Amino acid sequence: MRRLIRYLLSPSDRRALRWTDSYSLHRIVYDLFENVRGNDKQSGSGILFVDKGVKQGMSRVLILSDRDPRTPRRGTLETLLLPESYLSAPAYSFEVVVNPTRRDNRSGRIIPVCGPEAIKDWFCAHGPAWGFSVRRDMLQVAETHVDRFDKKGMTATIARARLTGRLEVTDHGAFVKSVCQGIGRARAFGCGLLQVVPAL
Secondary structure (H helix, E strand, O other), rough: OOOEEEEEOOOOHHHHOOOOHHHHHHHHHHHHOOOOOOOOOOOOEEEEEEEEEEOOHHHHHHEEEOOOOOOOOOOOEEEEEEEEHHHHOOOEEEEEOOOOOEEEOOOOOOEEEOOHHHHHHHHHHHHHHOOOOEHHOEEEEEEEEEEEEOOOOEEEEEEEEEEEEEEEEEEEHHHHHHHHOOOOOOOHHHHOOOOEOOOO
């Protein structure tokens, strides 16, 4: 059963943990869990997370994991079990931060998808593989930004987009996999966690 965890950190917690960018947040989140994957890079880590910003002075990180976290060195954790029945509804409201990309046919390079309309097209086109369909007229690109950070002496760049809307489940197995394993690229750096609420 998946654990849905809210991680709350004060400004002093952030300073003590040296949270300065996406790479340091990756380290902070992954340090909460035992590494059960080892050197097997093909299997998923079992951890998804997203930075939910600051509210009332506290930084909030939402985490979905397949195992219990350790007691954090700083900050507080609130953990709920996510029952399998939660993912059995036919439709959901959702929010997700994604790294929208495509492969360039000429160079073979992975390049970002830019612009709200192109991002909507990209998301709607991928929906069936992720187990759902999306009404484009209800899909909102709420925020986009380019995130740059130092990773082992090299500059990493991730284009992020925060999307909200409503989805209809078309393939239950694929949908559950999408929620539990995340969607798109850059999942180790806070993208891909599909946050869903059953729609009335």
